[in-house]
Amino acid sequence: MIKFPDNINEFKQIANIHKEELNNQGFLSKCSIKFLTIFYRWMSKDKESFVIIILDENISEVLGFIFCVEDAKRYYRRFFYHNFIKILFLPKDIFNILKSFRKKRINLNIYRAELTQIAIKNSFQGKG
Numbered sequence: 426m427i428k429f430p431d432n433i434n435e436f437k438q439i440a441n442i443h444k445e446e447l448n449n450q451g452f453l454s455k456c457s458i459k460f461l462t463i464f465y466r467w468m469s470k471d472k473e474s475f476v477i478i479i480l481d482e483n484i485s486e487v488l489g490f491i492f493c494v495e496d497a498k499r500y501y502r503r504f505f506y507h508n509f510i511k512i513l514f515l516p517k518d519i520f521n522i523l524k525s526f527r528k529k530r531i532n533l534n535i536y537r538a539e540l541t542q543i544a545i546k547n548s549f550q551g552k553g
Contacts, residue, residue: 426480429469430487435478436466438487446544452522453542460518463511467504468492474500479545489545497539 430436440461447454453461469476474494478487494500505512512519 426482427477428480430465430476430478430490433462433466434485435480435487436462436469439465439476439478439490442487442490442544442546443542446547447542455521456518457515460512460515463508464504465490465492467508468494468500471500471503473503474541488549490542491540492542493540494538496537497541498537500541 430439437458440458443461443465444454444458449455453464456464465476468474473496474492477491479489480486481488
């Protein structure tokens with residue numbers, strides 16, 4: 426079934442899939458499961474982004490996800506602004522994020538709408 430995630434367990438599964446399948450791809454993959462859970466949960470509620478999951482409803486297992494934003498220039502800024510206090514309690518993630526932005530000099534002015542992340546569990550890849 427394809428649906429919007431609606432409970433903390435589904436967001437944790439999204440975070441785990443991100444860590445496992447998108448390992449070393451972008452700064453988010455360096456962040457903790459806790460940070461990614463907060464990130465995807467907030468982004469799913471944000472009016473300028475959405476998260477869709479592929480769910481095996483027989484066992485309530487998330488098999489994959491898609492994350493899109495309407496304005497790539499603003500979505501990180503909006504996330505950090507609205508979640509600053511929560512993130513303060515994740516110092517390792519703050520360090521990784523700052524390090525990543527400093528090294529890459531990410532240009533957020535290139536695109537507006539963007540398919541930002543797409544991932545499927547390895548055991549389900551290539552199965553149609």
